[in-house]
Amino acid sequence: MSEPDRLEWSKTVKQLTDIDDPRLVKALAHPLRVSILRVLQHRVASPSEIAGEIEAPLGNVSYHVRVLERAGLLKLVRTRQRRGAIEHYYQALGRIRITDKAWAQVPEIIKNAMLSATLDQAVRYVGSAVSIGGFDRTDAHASRRPMILDAQGFADLAAALKEIMERSEEIEAESRARLSAGNHDEAEVSAGLVMMLFEAPPEHVGLSTPSAKRHRRSNRRTAGASKS
Numbered sequence: 001m002s003e004p005d006r007l008e009w010s011k012t013v014k015q016l017t018d019i020d021d022p023r024l025v026k027a028l029a030h031p032l033r034v035s036i037l038r039v040l041q042h043r044v045a046s047p048s049e050i051a052g053e054i055e056a057p058l059g060n061v062s063y064h065v066r067v068l069e070r071a072g073l074l075k076l077v078r079t080r081q082r083r084g085a086i087e088h089y090y091q092a093l094g095r096i097r098i099t100d101k102a103w104a105q106v107p108e109i110i111k112n113a114m115l116s117a118t119l120d121q122a123v124r125y126v127g128s129a130v131s132i133g134g135f136d137r138t139d140a141h142a143s144r145r146p147m148i149l150d151a152q153g154f155a156d157l158a159a160a161l162k163e164i165m166e167r168s169e170e171i172e173a174e175s176r177a178r179l180s181a182g183n184h185d186e187a188e189v190s191a192g193l194v195m196m197l198f199e200a201p202p203e204h205v206g207l208s209t210p211s212a213k214r215h216r217r218s219n220r221r222t223a224g225a226s227k228s
Contacts (some may be wrong), residue, residue: 025102027071031117032056033064037160038121040092044077048087065090121207124195130191146203154199161195166195 028034039045051061062109068074074090081087100167103111129135135142149157179188 002052014083014090018036024071025071025098025106025114027067028098031113031120032060033068034114034117034121036061036064036068037092040074040090044091046089071092125192126194134192141216146200154197158197161197165195 028037031045032054036050039048039050047062047065048055048058048064049056054061065074069090069108073093075093077089077091079086106114134140139218147153
């Protein structure tokens with residue numbers, strides 16, 4: 001990427017914020033905080049505007065905005081006098097990415113809460129795309145592929161997906177640079193990318209069957225032994 005492109009990227013896209021402190025990860029554990037960050041990663045907004053967008057009580061939103069600000073994940077951009085009160089406008093400090101080290105130190109109950117919120121958002125996101133014909137493009141993609149991997153294969157695939165995500169950020173930066181340059185041959189496309197890699201029960205085993213539960217317990221014991 002050329003130097004002008006890098007400068008344009010820094011102006012138009014919020015920088016990536018790596019979270020390596022487990023205490024900050026815990027600050028993200030509430031589903032409402034995840035929703036608030038999703039809104040503020042794309043624009044500046046006040047708690048009342050956020051509450052209207054995510055359909056949540058203003059008091060709850062205001063409280064969780066303050067928690068996120070104290071955690072250093074949001075910043076106050078400006079204030080405005082409105083209807084006899086001062087309205088505060090915030091934005092996220094950057095795109096948030098939790099490091100592997102921090103995630104490993106987070107209690108399982110916090111992980112479950114965050115994953116639940118993230119998956120709920122992903123389902124809503126994909127559902128809204130379907131409703132507007134977002135998969136009608138010939139180059140759109142949706143697939144599900146169960147696999148049998150060993151530990152090395154899982155690690156290799158995880159690394160490959162990380163490379164894809166990093167490359168997607170570069171592609172977005174290049175796209176924004178072309179659009180900002182006024183290249184009228186390039187049409188702006190609001191695109192969504194959802195990637196997941198996870199340990200799953202065998203295809204022939206139901207999620208809640210005794211076999212599936214034994215499978216999960218066995219894998220957890222194996223994983224714990226390998227870390228010691």
